[in-house]
Amino acid sequence: MIIFPLLVPGYGGNQIDAKLHKTSTPSVYCSKDSDWFNLWLNLEQIVPLVVNCWVDNIKLYYDNVTKTTHNTPGVETRVPGWGDPEVVHWIDPSHNMNGAYFIDIGNLLISRGYDSKKNIRGAPYDFRKAPSKCCKCLSTENLTLKSASISLDENRQYFIDLKELVEATYETNDRIPITFIAHSMGSPMILVFLQQQTSEWKEKYIARVISLAGAWAGSVKALKVYAMGDDLDSFLLSGKVLREEQISNPSTAWLLPSPLFWGGNEVLVTTPKRTYTMGQLEQFFNDLDFRNGWEMRKNAMRYVLNFNAPGVELHCIYGDRVPTVEKLIYEKDDITGETPTLLMGLGDGTVNRRSLRACKYWSGYQTANISNVVFSGVNHMDILKNKKVLNYITRIMQI
Template sequence: MSASAVSTFLAGMLMLVVLPECWSQKETGDEQYSPILLEKRFHNKNGVYVKPKEDLPGIEYLDSNKEIPLLKPFVDYYVNNLGYKRGKSIRGSTYDWRRGANEIKKSTGFFPRTKYIIEDMYTKNGNRSLTLVCFSMGCPVTHHLLTRTGLTQEWKDKHIHAYVTVVGAWAGGVHFLQAVSSGTAADTLLGKLENLGSSIKNVLGTYLSYLERSFEGLYWLMPRTPIWNDEVLVSTPSGDYTAKQYEQMFKDFGKGFEHSYAKFTTAISTGADFPAPNVRTYCLYSLGVDTPEHLEYTKAEIRGQTPIITMGDGDGVINAKNAEVCLQWKNMKNHKFVSYVCRGLQHNNICGTDLYPYIGKIVKIPQSETNSEMNKKKMKFDESVALLEAIGEKFRSSEVTVQEEIVHILEKLID
């Protein structure tokens, strides 16, 4: 029933219920990270290997017991309403979200594997180009695939029908800076465990904060230039800090943050700019929800401290400034760009059913309107106009009306 195949590139969730010790072993190994290494790398402790569950099973549920659904309703909508087939015309590509694009590229094989999935789906679905749908961190990861892994324009025109970004975590956000500084997992997870005593919560909170600081992916999602420049993001008794002052900030944070700036520079070494993906792009994001914009710590000891948070606009996690990074692509040459703003939808609830039909319409855009064919029509139009102008020079007095009518018809052809 569908006009094109869909590939969903989503954050591959590690199985928290199954693999908690792998998380902790990675952490207690302190990443085997040293700023004096010639090649700074994030990696698991020796003997520990963590592999995200692949394809749709890796994105439909958070846990192996299938008790915590993630994108199961999203997948079900396209299977049940638009006739997609699991494993054939709708698939998932998962990654280890502890890592940023730098390590995803170097050590996980995600990008070559995803390229293979795209080509395989293209072939098995009658040479139909794919719609890539990504969420949150999956959006900059997929953008990296499209712009920094050597894919040619010819390859993209052939295989990519559309690129749909949903609440993209493009240039980082203050929420992720808080996770690296003092942690967010403790408030999110432990706040729901009302029966735990305060002493136990403090111990677990310290551990979770330490754990978060080990994830390269969080450093990659910290606010960074050139999108964030002179805005004060963090204030402590030692001073105010912008995205340009992370080195001094981490130094002032003291014990526990000795390697944090080196981790940050390693995480963003793949590039901080966002070149146009040069494919048909739809950017979906939400505004109108209180979102952390500034963190104030009243004590010099950052660890274990809950900051005073000043709120701004966004979706609760992604700041408006970050969400709108994709708008810089609106003038892509020869490739359509559309932005769609939801109001009042929380980041974690953005995958609600209201968006399913909208994305469904994108998927079902006729294949004749793919980028390569649009380019051919544009070239044909330009050639026709040039020919008409030449004819017009000879028949200026009698052919103007005819010329204008033909140009009007050609414009309708490529509209």
């Protein structure tokens, strides 16, 4: 039986285009005007001489009144290739191997008779943004794994389009339910989507979800990004330079550790004279002099706290036993501009073990089967190309 896949990327997992009509730039090396061009991933722009131009083009600005974000003035962005797997197979359209993403899974499917133009679909989105809704600050005390109904904000149109794509794929492929294959942040994105659908709709249109390295409950690495940025594993780039763009994204706030899986008194950051626990992240943001980070976190909290089961068959696949940041340790009490030492724990190198395993919680809350499969030593990105993982996907999809 053929099962039709729909690929849902994680943070940074699809292309973004930009068009410029700016009145000012941060450097004489930066362009003010352009037609549409590839912004992410464009390795030619993420180099020391012009990286500040790229940061200015891709970063977001947070409006604390509307609780939404917008681009730098004079920058238009779009997500190309809706439904086309190409933009999630390769996040770099030049097919540079550093921009390979779902391509190994795509090649596996094509080798088994799938058609990338008909029955392999991609669902790219603006991964800078996150499900968010303006809400009052929520206490992290006495939290449960139950929550009220939620509504959608900046991702609202994406979820509308995704539902239409699922239904169209179903109709054009002999009315066979589709299989979501999601990676990293794509897994909680699909969870939010499925929580909005009726049981009848899911039973008709969704066969299963295959989650690869799902960041179900966030990651301490997101906290590290606020503290020092992420250099994207490049020795040429400075994490502190890229931090300006990375912390402007609501999705980074969404991916902070969930208070459902980290205790309120659990220490995440230390300085010589104080600690910051899970329940004291607001003070951490204040001391970092980045209040907007906490405001964006508050907007995402109702999605963080809604951990209701997806209600479909789920294969939760992830790596483990890879050193993963667990705590930040500062040598000074004034943490602004300082670089902490990273205390490592277990996970897949990006997502902590408890977040990867969070899908186990649903076993007693839905009738559909949930499988947890661990590949020891496989890191967050290699899970997309590991041969044992690909073989397991082959068995799931019966191809």
